[in-house]
Amino acid sequence: MTLMQRREPSVVGRYGRLKLIGAGVVLALVGIARIMTNVQVQLNGHGQPTFSWGLVSAGGICILLALVPISWITRAARTKHSNDHR
Numbered sequence: 910m911t912l913m914q915r916r917e918p919s920v921v922g923r924y925g926r927l928k929l930i931g932a933g934v935v936l937a938l939v940g941i942a943r944i945m946t947n948v949q950v951q952l953n954g955h956g957q958p959t960f961s962w963g964l965v966s967a968g969g970i971c972i973l974l975a976l977v978p979i980s981w982i983t984r985a986a987r988t989k990h991s992n993d994h995r
Contacts, residue, residue: 929975937968 943951943961950958 926975929971933968933971933975935968936964936971940964940966940968 940961940963943949943964949961951961953959
């Protein structure tokens with residue numbers, strides 16, 4: 910590659926999808942482990958409730974988002990809103 914050529918930045922970072930799937934699996938497993946021990950709600954460090962089902966569903970959403978094709982992401986990034994007056 911010469912100095913005049915430029916590569917377009919990648920939409921998805923290195924191992925980005927794998928990290929998202931890993932985070933989703935961890936969240937889901939923690940939520941399932943809490944459900945199995947009959948813990949439905951637990952307070953976090955800030956005193957806010959953390960729901961076990963919320964952890965499981967957040968993990969599932971992370972895994973589903975990792976499966977979205979890159980072409981959909983680039984298409985959504987290129988879409989201009991009718992309110993943009995640039």
